[in-house]
Amino acid sequence: MSSNKPGAKLRAEAAKVVDAVANDGRSLDVALAAAEENISPADRPLVRMLSYGSLRYYFRLRWQLRQLLERPLKARDSVIESLLIVGFFQLSDTRVPDHAAVSMTVEAARLLRRPKYAGLMNAVLRNFVRRKIAVSEPGNEEAQFNHPQWLIDRLKKDWPDDWQEILTANNDRAPMWLRVNQQKQSTDQFLAQLEAEGELLPCAEQAIRLTSPQPVDDLTGFADGLVSVQDCAAQIAAPWLLADGGTRVLDACAAPGGKTGHLLEILGEGADVTALDSDAKRLAGVRQNLDRLGLDATLVHADASKPTDWWDGRCFDRVLLDAPCSATGVIRRHPDIKLLRRNKDIPALAGLQREMLEALWTVLAPAGRLLYVTCSVLAEENEQVVAPFLAAHEDAREARVLHDYNISDLMRERTAGYQVLPGTKGLDGFYFAMLEKVSR
Ligand SMILES: C[S@@+](CC[C@H](N)C(=O)[O-])C[C@H]1O[C@@H](n2cnc3c(N)ncnc32)[C@H](O)[C@@H]1O
Missing domain, CATH: 1.10.940.10 (NusB-like)
Structure with missing residues (x-):
């Protein structure tokens, strides 16, 4: 050419x-x-x-x-x-x-x-x-809101008061967020030496929002594992899961390892984390990420929904299920999702999510906790997976309290679990439901 x-x-x-x-x-x-x-x-x-x-x-x-x-x-x-x-x-x-x-x-x-x-x-x-x-003619919603009609219709149904705000946020560019490795430096110390401008979010002590995005290789301390790039919403998962401790932790859909690294940073010395993923190539990315951070986990290449293939029978007291999903909460970062995803994918994903949740419940210890997470804003993949699961399992209850981790102002309470909508305080759209295993 x-x-x-x-x-x-x-x-x-x-x-x-x-x-x-x-x-x-x-x-x-x-x-x-x-x-x-x-x-x-x-x-x-x-x-x-x-x-x-x-x-x-x-x-x-x-x-x-x-x-x-x-x-x-x-x-x-x-x-x-x-x-x-x-x-x-x-x-x-x-x-x-x-x-x-x-x-x-x-x-x-x-x-x-x-x-x-x-x-x-x-x-x-x-x-x-x-x-x-002009694109503002009535009956022309795809052009006006710049999304496929099936997704506009779903958002109207799931978020009758917020759908336009969600669509507007999805059309924006996402800010760049950093996660400071608190084992090595406080967020304030890191911010003081950062060559770029950034601001702190009061509800997530390790998170910095950069005023303008930077290539990662230019970031102070990136190569040395002082800092990682991760949206602030994704940074909610690990501290919430470990809010009351945790010793043997399973990160069931781990790749590329953003949350695995965060779990290990919080747990520190002697952490026992198993990071599992069904995609071998993506799992190799977890190893790379952990090497950069100077951290280690047991990596397992397996299907999380089939514990008989990989589980040694010792229960986990914390499980993170960051389930594969439509990624409709992260359209700002991946605008191709609007073209690649189809309406018919959603029930198929929900089926997979239900299957994984059922399977991983069996590896959770009594009194243990499982955090179900998606980066979807669609009820069918979120509360409509979790609420029926809770109804069907006598030994499962939702831990509704958000602890002293001050995230309640970011979250919308759903019939089960909580949703961060995309754009709220600059965050991606994520859904979280913390489930506890109780003895009856
Ligand atoms: C949302 S991504 C996980 C992101 C990751 N937790 C992070 O924070 O970097 C979902 C992951 O689930 C994996 N996955 C999909 N189906 C799976 C299965 N049946 N068992 C295990 N992992 C699976 C995908 O390969 C993908 O890496």
Whole structure:
């Protein structure tokens, strides 16, 4: 791919990323990693920005595009539709000058070996600049709220008073949060030497919210394990699970190890943590993470829902079940979720979550605690998993009290468990339910 307009190549790469997500069902991370192999490190932030932004506003941009196209493009030319979306994103949401955005995007069509589209693209992009296409018409919720209709409908049902706020938060960019390893330094000490600006959140003593995101390699102390990157909502899990101690801990869906590291930082010397995951490649990431932090756990590659395959019969007194889920609470960080997830995935995920909860209950010691966590905002994966479980198990009760860990102002109480909604104090959307095993 060569051009006398270097910016054109970057637009072409971004279009390939958007097309891989929108039309081939690939994840943004995977598609972006493939694109980055073709571009210099200096150009990667721009391709990243174009890809993320185009996917973040995809539903609005695609609808606007369809208003301007006389007829749909052929399926085999879907990359041109993606390229036009990248073009619209630059024109409506960035400071790239209009003339540069138009000319480089048109040139990118040639690099994508579709020169016959150059004329059409030029006309459509210029038309977009001329006519501001409003998206606020009634009956056009996908474009107006920039989400798939099935998800808008579910949020309306589950969050009748908050759904618009959730959709707005999902369309925002997420802040970067750090978790300070308190074994090594206090949060105040770390903040004092941080070269970036950050602020503390009163309810999570180890969390710092950076005023502007930084590449991890530039972060003071990252390589030495003084600090990790983790959203503040995810940082709630480990201290809550260990609020009353805990000696033998199972992190049942551990990879890539964000919460495993936090559990170990809190437990300190002699911690007995088993970190289990069914994805071997992701589990290797846990080892890398722990090595950076100078911590250790027993890593197990297994299916958490089949304890007979991996359990030695010794009960755990704390279990963290950070279940695989729709990730509808972290759309700000992963805008591709809006395109990849389908309505029919939700009952399938809920089935898996129920199965895991049932299985892991059997490895929990009497008087032990299990924290069920998802990064979903959908009731079907959250309280509708936990409430029936509680009703069906005489030896299970919910520990409703949030201890002295001051998180109650962040959380919405549900019929079972608590929900942090995305955007609340800058946090991701997470659901938590603490279950206790009682003797009857
Ligand atoms: C939400 S992620 C966990 C994030 C992790 N706790 C952290 O804080 O970094 C869910 C994980 O569950 C794993 N998983 C999915 N199905 C599983 C199963 N049946 N048994 C064990 N792990 C599973 C996935 O591979 C994925 O790594």
